[in-house]
Amino acid sequence: MTIAQLKAFLAALDLGSFTAAAVELDSAQASVSELVARLERELGVKLFARGGRRLTPTDAALALRAHAEQAVSAIDNGLETVRALHALEGGTCTFGVLRNAAYYDLSDLVERFHAQYPKVKVRLVGLNSALVAESIAAGEIEAGLVVLPVEESGLRITPLFRDEVLYASAHRRPADGPVTTSEVSSAKLVLYDAYAAWNDPTRRQLLARARLEGLTIEPAIEVEHVETAISLVATGAADTIVSRTIAESPSFPPGVAVTPFADPIYDTIALVQRDGAYLSPATRRLAQLAQQMLMARVGDHAGRSPA
Template sequence: MDIKQLRYFLTIAEEGQITAAARRLHIAQPPLSQQLKLLERELGVKLVERGPRHIHLTDAGEILRTRAEQILELSDSTINEIDDFKKGLNGTLSIGMVSSSGALLIKNTLSKFHEEYPGVKFSVQEGNTFKILELLNRGIIEVGIVRTPFKALNCNCKHMVKEPMIAAMTKKYSSDLEGIYISLKELNGKPLIFYRRFEQLIMDTCTESGFKPEVFCKNDDARTTLMLANAGFGIGIVPKSAFELSRNENLIYKEIKNEKLETSLAAIWIKDRYMSSLADKFIKFFN
């Protein structure tokens, strides 16, 4: 089994047809079918079920698809890393970032880094903190941008300054909330929308404030929180810097005065692993 076979198999899985996969790969159909048969013979399992129009992956095929994606991502990342080594500071830096980091990262780090090193390009993967940590551990990305709190004992870490959480809402939820700051307790009885990763923190902090929150929606993206709040479904709780990430023309926000709900962005990278000069320079700009 080699990289070429895995690329062939993954293309077949993505297209659902050997004919379409062959067309995408710019090869004839018979050689592609033969490669699939050779792969099944080598592994000793059936990878696909052939139907009249489409093929479907078997359980073994699904396992191979997941592993093939990981192997090919790592292969591509390795090639880019070696290429970057040859080019110096004129290559591609692979980073991962949580959705709520975008506005602050672009303003404080990416813009300044690009101004200093205009020849550097980026490959960006987005996801929640758990996905970013997985990508780091698999070597797909060199640097992850995540939000506190998180656990990553095998990582080095560099933090930005802390920022408050805000309550983003339409006017119908703000009539009894005066000033630009509010306490968490003032949200008692109001429908809340928040990022699932902050669920335990928000629930515990509400309990400490003496109430059980009314949760309208938990989700996996700060932008979803803001979109739902902008549509009037409830009050979105997000880091302050995330406010500009999504539509907010109907929203106002108030800072939540509670130190336990403060958060910060952090750049993380695996301890004792080779780091490219691009990644090293990028981390120095992270502040």
């Protein structure tokens, strides 16, 4: 039993003749008649009593009608849904963004996307990169932007953009020279992303450097948001680390100085999706828009570069 057979049957049932059904379906009368005949042979029953000017439906035809309508409707609705998705006239996209997305001019990502595709529902998740990667690997989010490294396996990772990590302090000056890992190990630190802790990609790089030198890093204060950490640094309470993009933002306190590391550290921002997974057209377009907006930051400073 095929959808073509069911459509021919329903058209003949509604219009009362194979000729009228053929016109409705933009087909030949013989083709419609043969489709219905094949359906009758497969079912082992007569659906119409032939003869006279109109087809007369049998009890079997009347019993089949509701099921045939449901089957054809389900297929038509499915096709319409797929077409709507590809035309970005419906559906839902899920996308993970950097916790500090606003510093990368991504704060209006949803606004710009929604202005172009108002019928698409958007679920934008802003978490630490380690958690975004975990959610993508688990299939909870289709794709996202993360800072590398992330540990999740089974991910397709496309590096986009390197952003230098700097040491931020209210009392240390750049004239004091580049910051060493030993100096960081002995400093009083406030570190953000408290929930992710040492799973945070930037923190992991710093910790790996320290371990290579037989050192440890223990923050005196841990907070969730970078803005809170920077505020504490501005009071002289502790030092922290920030990306160059954050350090060059208009809201960065003028009394806080930033200094490069002696052995430079970089946040590498990447587009991530599950390996082998199909991205919905809406999520694919949102990812393209996010990438375009992010890459507009590249090239305006020596501390930022394509990955």
